[in-house]
């Protein structure tokens with residue numbers, strides 16, 4: 001039997017995919033997604049379903065990963081007893097739900113996800129601006145080897161691990177492919193935004209790859225620019241603004257051309273910084 005937490009996580013992901021599709025998609029899957037959200041909520045035990053519906057009225061994130069003994073969404077440090085109960089519920093696959101004493105979201109132990117391991121910047125360093133807050137030259141892959149979606153995701157996830165931003169590329173890959181199988185992130189203008197939510201421990205991270213010949217991303221889309229994002233759950237809403245900003249920048253043919261012309265990490269990074277100067281603050 002599927003555990004209640006897994007059921008809730010699936011529902012959470014679908015609610016956020018529906019938000020993504022509203023913000024950045026073409027609207028063609030709204031009905032199907034809304035129907036799936038309803039079907040999944042209807043399958044919950046009635047008290048849980050009603051509780052989740054109440055939480056959803058305040059915020060679309062109703063289930064919070066516990067990370068380092070704290071609620072990863074509001075940051076509240078949890079009492080030791082509660083940390084143990086949340087862990088036990090996970091180990092025993094029990095249906096006991098625990099909620100954050102501060103933000104009331106349902107807590108779960110996120111033991112199977114990849115984690116952010118990037119370097120936190122010291123206070124003495126100047127604050128980074130624009131796209132440099134989420135990415136770096138080491139996360140650029142000009143002329144990707146991949147010809148297909150999954151290989152592109154593997155290449156970008158490995159770049160994130162090699163540049164020491166995440167601890168486990170293989171977990172990122174399987175989560176990103178699972179996400180694509182619900183709804184492709186391939187878009188018009190040769191863009192794709194594969195991503196993984198629930199990568200806790202730090203900030204949002206973007207790895208970017210280009211392919212002049214194009215990567216077969218889904219039956220309708222060939223991608224020339226692939227943006228792969230690892231997203232902490234707490235910034236899911238910000239992530240939507242970032243993707244909107246990026247697709248706005250890359251909607252301009254001259255920006256796409258300058259990214260695709262880059263043959264090394266340095267020039268790709270410079271082209272990205274220039275292209276996103278106004279769209280990513």
Ligand SMILES: [Zn+2]
Pocket residue numbers: 064071072073074075076100101102103104105
């Ligand atoms: Zn909380």
